[in-house]
Structure formats: C-alpha cells, structure tokens
Amino acid sequence: MPSHVLARKWRPQSFIEVIGQPAIVQALTHALESGRLHHAYLFSGTRGIGKTSLARLLAKCLSCEQGPTVTPCGHCNPCLAIAQGNYLDLLEIDAASRTKVEDTRELLESVQYPPIMGRYKIILIDEVHMLSGHSFNALLKTLEEPPKHVIFLLATTEPEKLPNTVLSRCLHFTLKPLSSEALSHHFSHILQQENIVFEPNALALIAKSARGSVRDGLSLLERCIAFCDDNITVDKISELLGLADSHSVQLLLDALLQNDAVSGLTVIRQLAEKGVDFSEVLEAFMTLLHQLALQQALEKNNSAAMSPERIQLYYQIALMGRRDLALAPDQQMGFEMLYIRLLAFQPWQDDSDISPTVKKNF
Ligand SMILES: [Zn+2]
Structure with missing residues (x-):
C-alpha cells in the first residue's frame, strides 16, 4: 500500500468524523448553524494533528451547494473539487515553501475579486507563522478590512510567533494532542472497515508510538498492515517497533x-x-x-x-x-x-x- 493512502482516505469528511476535538467541533457547528461566521479562523497545534484537514473540512462546509452546512453533501461540485484539491475558490498556500512577498501580494490582490463559482473565496495558509514580515503586513491589511466574500483559514504549529495584530483578528482554536485511547479507537474503526484482523492491544502500542499525531499514527498503521500481512498482532508490532514484548x-x-x-x-x-x-x-x-x-x-x-x-x-x-x-x-x-x-x-x-x-x- 503506498504511503499516506490511509491518511488521505480517512481524512474527515464531516464533523462527526473529526476525532478528539469536541470543543472545536461544537464551536464551528454553532457558527455554521447560526450563520455567525468570522472572517478569519486560526487553527494551532502540533504537527500531524489534523489542522489543515479541519480547515479543508470547514472550507467544504462553507462552500457546499447545500450550505453553509455542518454536513456537506460530498457530491456537489464544490465538495468534489475541494476533496480533489482543485476548487478555484479555495486558495491554499504553504507558507513554509512560499514566503516571498510577491506571492502573498499576488494572492491578496486576487482576494479583492469575487469568488468564481462559490459563496466565498477561502484562503488557507498553512504554517502561517513562516510568512515574512512584509507578507504579514500585506495579510494584516486584508484582515483589517476583509472583503465580505473572503474567509481566511490559517494553520500553524507555532502561534506564539504570530504578531498580535494578526492574532487579535482571528478566532483562534487550539487543537489538543489526541489521547492514545482516541487514536486506538480511530484505528480500530478503520481496520474494521478495511477488513483487517487485529489484536486491540496491538493498536494501543501503535497509538502510543504516534504520540498524539493522527498523521504519524496512520502512516505507522500503514507500515504495520504491510508488515503484519493483514493480521495485526502484539508480537508483530512489538517486533516492528522494537518494543519489548x-x-x-x-x-x-x-x-x-x-x-x-x-x-x-x-x-x-x-x-x-x-x-x-x-x-x-x-x-x-x-x-x-x-x-x-x-x-x-x-x-x-x-x-x-x-x-x-x-x-x-x-x-x-x-x-x-x-x-x-x-x-x-x-x-x-x-x-x-x-x-x-x-x-x-x-x-x-x-x-x-x-x-x-x-x-x-x-
Ligand atoms: Zn456539497
């Protein structure tokens, strides 16, 4: 099985599928249901915890033809395009790789135009703390007077590196590291769906090694599936992870x-x-x-x-x-x-x- 297949396949498609973040899910659900939307959301937390997955899910909730909704339909044009990563009104930027001022400026200029097909133009900036000072200023200018059709979704592992001027204009959600129990439960659900036999204690070992990260956990789970020949046992996992049985x-x-x-x-x-x-x-x-x-x-x-x-x-x-x-x-x-x-x-x-x-x- 190629790497990251599970992570992609089991990315949450609705809030019910988001694991371990009940408070955030509740707040977003309330915002969507009451129609009281903020123009900038910031998701922070350690790597691999599901920040961008959550941001993309929110983008889908906002863009779905049936929406804005807590339960995006999953088969309208915006839902499908977002799932495939080619929705024209969702602009994704990885600040870790694009920190040049011109890029941000170019992006922020395009923000002024109305969305092409959807309700909102959504700007998702991952690792936003890595934007340069000039880019921050450009971002801040837009955040100060955001056009009505624009929603920013920002994600970062290091919110403390963001200027206060940006922080104060965002609704900030901190994602909690996932407990081993929550991860184990998630893995057992996946394996049951995939028809793979497992010992529950073996999943607990995998969950513990993932140290709170869904992404690390899923990529480890993939390695384990390959290693164990579709029968995941404590002994095999201990061997793979170099653990004492x-x-x-x-x-x-x-x-x-x-x-x-x-x-x-x-x-x-x-x-x-x-x-x-x-x-x-x-x-x-x-x-x-x-x-x-x-x-x-x-x-x-x-x-x-x-x-x-x-x-x-x-x-x-x-x-x-x-x-x-x-x-x-x-x-x-x-x-x-x-x-x-x-x-x-x-x-x-x-x-x-x-x-x-x-x-x-x-
Ligand atoms: Zn839809």
Whole structure:
C-alpha cells in the first residue's frame, strides 16, 4: 500500500468524523448553524494533528451547494473539487515553501475579486507563522478590512510567533494532542472497515508510538498492515517497533521476585540482541508495576509475592532509572545497572514478603 493512502482516505469528511476535538467541533457547528461566521479562523497545534484537514473540512462546509452546512453533501461540485484539491475558490498556500512577498501580494490582490463559482473565496495558509514580515503586513491589511466574500483559514504549529495584530483578528482554536485511547479507537474503526484482523492491544502500542499525531499514527498503521500481512498482532508490532514484548517484561519482574539475577540478566541480553529500545522496556516495566499497584489498591488484594511497599520501592527506583538510562554509556549497560540495583534493594525487613527459597539465597 503506498504511503499516506490511509491518511488521505480517512481524512474527515464531516464533523462527526473529526476525532478528539469536541470543543472545536461544537464551536464551528454553532457558527455554521447560526450563520455567525468570522472572517478569519486560526487553527494551532502540533504537527500531524489534523489542522489543515479541519480547515479543508470547514472550507467544504462553507462552500457546499447545500450550505453553509455542518454536513456537506460530498457530491456537489464544490465538495468534489475541494476533496480533489482543485476548487478555484479555495486558495491554499504553504507558507513554509512560499514566503516571498510577491506571492502573498499576488494572492491578496486576487482576494479583492469575487469568488468564481462559490459563496466565498477561502484562503488557507498553512504554517502561517513562516510568512515574512512584509507578507504579514500585506495579510494584516486584508484582515483589517476583509472583503465580505473572503474567509481566511490559517494553520500553524507555532502561534506564539504570530504578531498580535494578526492574532487579535482571528478566532483562534487550539487543537489538543489526541489521547492514545482516541487514536486506538480511530484505528480500530478503520481496520474494521478495511477488513483487517487485529489484536486491540496491538493498536494501543501503535497509538502510543504516534504520540498524539493522527498523521504519524496512520502512516505507522500503514507500515504495520504491510508488515503484519493483514493480521495485526502484539508480537508483530512489538517486533516492528522494537518494543519489548510483554512476556519478557513479566519475566524480568518474576526473576526479580525470585532474586534470580541470572535469569533476569539473560532476558536483558536477549532483548538487547533484538535491538529493543531499553527506555521502552523500562516504561513497560513501570506500566506493569502500576497495573499491579492499581489492582492491589482497588481489590485490596495484596499478593504474597509482592507487598505494596515493594511495588512502590521498585517503581521509585525505575523512575529514577529513566534519567540514569539516558546518561549511561549505552542503554543495555544502563538497564543492567538499574536491574542489579533493583535486585540489591530486596526488602529484608519484610520477612513475610520473601519465600523461604529466596531467603536462603540472601
Ligand atoms: Zn456539497
């Protein structure tokens, strides 16, 4: 599957399909339904989060022959042309590649003419903070006295770089990074539609790696589909992402509880041979401790093998280890030292905590 196919195919076509931005969707819906439209909207947020997708969707809502509407029909001329990227009344500019004053001037001059076929002339400027100072002035002039038929849709990853004079004339929406849960849910919807089999936990791993970005998540999902041969499993994804499989992490904890340094260090060596990222292993180890602690707290069910104090101690050592791992000469060495430290901090005072065989070893 060619890259970015999923991202294009699953770009939101209506507000219902926009994920993770309920407040913004609500505000835009209200504006469209009440007909109280602003002449300039600014969408900010980290890369790959869906700013330009949202701007294009708004352009469609404004331009649809059935509109302005919250639910563009998707098959009239403006809807189709916007989807194909060739609608004459939607002018798209990527300021990251077009920062020359003449370009902006040329664009702003064309703004004075009425739209060719639609209701509005819509100017979408991506990465607007990268416009030159002169271009900003040209933009500002138009923003100060915008012709009635013009709507600006601005997008940026760095709104703080925009002059206040521009900011104050825009309705500013900040897109939130997507939670792993929202991304997982989105991916599972897509895979079901695409008839691809998957394990839900595998999607959680992909979502976590995407770190809040829909675009990164979808391109990763595409790689995973290709790699997994249409059956997305935790093991395959762990292999692809260089993650420690959950089994290895459990073995590390088991060996620790048995005070079995040989087994623990063997697991670490095997992980190193697979080329895993040990900061991910540490994260997975901490997640496992967190799950155990939650389980104990909620079920008031203290396991004989591991007291709440012991979990807290391990968690604290692991937490400090995150910093040390980055400073160690290499990751494996750092992780081994951390593991040996965990082994060294067996809670002597808590006799009930240690099985007879383990006690003998002390
Ligand atoms: Zn339409």
